[in-house]
Amino acid sequence: MKNTKLPSAKSAFKRHLPAALAIALSTLAFGVQSQTLRIGLAEDPDVLDPSMARTFVGRIVFASLCDKLVDIDEKLGIVPQLALSWVWSPDNKILIMKLRPGVTFHDGEKFDAAAVKFNIERHKTLPGSNRRGELLPVSSVDVLDDLTVRLNMSQPFAPLLSVLADRAGMMVSPKAAKENPGSFGTKPVCSGPFKFNERVAQDKIVLDRFPNYWNKSAIHFDKIIFQPVVDSTVRLANLRAGQLDLIERVAPSDIPQIKNDKRLSVARITELGYQGLTINTGKSEEAKKNAMGRDPRVREAFELSLDRAGITQVAMDGEASPGNQWLAPNNSFYAKSVPIPKRNIARAKALLKEAGVVNPVVNLMTPTTSDGQRVAQVVQAMAKEAGFDVKIQSTEFATSLNLADKGQFDVYMLAWSGRVDPDGNLFSFYGCNQPLNYSGYCKPEIDALLSQSRSVREPAERAKLFEKIAIQTNKDRPVIYLYHRNWLWAYNNKLTGVRAIPDGLMRVQGLAFK
Structure with a gap:
């Protein structure tokens, strides 16, 4: 019988070292970015179309899915998002906005002034739009150049910026909206930090990280799963069991036991509504x-x-x-x-x-x-x-x-x-x-x-x-x-970057696990 010489441990280690290093580096990279944030909602949202939607839980999902022209901060100040700056005309009937360059929608289409014009007009004219009244004084939209848009009003409109800080200011891909006019809300295409993956009614909404997001350095999760859990007791039980990382609208009666659980924290702020x-x-x-x-x-x-x-x-x-x-x-x-x-x-x-x-x-x-x-x-x-x-x-x-x-x-x-x-x-x-x-x-x-x-x-x-x-x-x-x-949010202490903003929405920018 012929003797077969086995390779030495040293030679085997050398031969497999490149592959081992690749796997280790890949694991390290996924350890930073390939993480899932699981959020418990009190209801299942309605349609995921900013023009048609009207539920609060839908707005929570939109905060991860669809960026707006402007946003609000903890002190209710209007802050830039897709629009970098803006100026009013002396008679307060014209608003000119300078847009953020280098932004793309989830389908790869470019975000520009033409996209803003399309979205504002869609909000105003789409049958069944719930944004129509919010934008009623906006009579027309002009594209001044690729990154400059002018909103013209029939009369001075004091609430306009605050309106654009919510769903009326959310921008969807014109191409996707035109190609799927009747079913856009089932597969929304926006420009936010996460893109739509799937939805199972009454069960889950899954969003995947958008790699080309303009502010991607602030995003630390690979996936977000929103799960509607109507019963607040069950929602909290899932949080305590580690099945959820963050839950909204905690039952006030549950606050004492959350405070006694060293693994959990509460974010609280009085609502605007x-x-x-x-x-x-x-x-x-x-x-x-x-x-x-x-x-x-x-x-x-x-x-x-x-x-x-x-x-x-x-x-x-x-x-x-x-x-x-x-x-x-x-x-x-x-x-x-x-x-x-x-x-x-x-x-x-x-x-x-x-x-x-x-x-x-x-x-x-x-x-x-x-x-x-x-x-x-x-x-x-x-x-x-x-x-x-x-x-x-x-x-x-x-x-x-x-x-x-x-x-x-x-x-x-x-x-x-x-x-x-x-x-x-x-x-x-x-x-x-x-x-x-x-x-x-x-x-x-x-x-x-x-x-x-x-x-x-x-x-x-x-x-x-x-x-x-x-x-x-x-x-x-x-x-x-x-x-x-x-607004009462409860979350696992391993989650950092939680901001309490009076609109009750959770911004995912800056959220991360320790």
């Missing part, structure tokens, strides 16, 4: 069938049956501020002449008697989120003392929005995440025939005030106009505002 009860006063024929929709006295009685401070304590564990307007009482635009009314059961009963209504039935459509359910139950118990029979209709969030659109509801518990400028909490909800006017409220005098508030840039003058709107809408009550939440 509100939690309120939108009443069908004219959205459909159903408004006439329900006493709440027909008679403002019944709506007043319902409001007087509620103790806002009690709601925030019982349902929100104090992680909210009572309010009765579209912005919080500490906001400079809050109308102090319209204070929060105190609970008055006797007066509520008297109003119902005056209206000739006995034990009115109120069908309250409520999203299936944990906080929505808690608030609905407290409202139900409080209103019962005044004689209201509140029936809670728990409805999946996207479905509830569709029903609200069609006017198939009596009262809708709707939370609005809010905007930097008060106009973003007002115009689309109170303007006649505006996209988010779920109540169907329409008054020419309110439309006129809303238009004026957009054209005046002086804060003191705008505050006077907002006060007039508050006085009238408080009498009509198409919306009964309840409180302003604290």
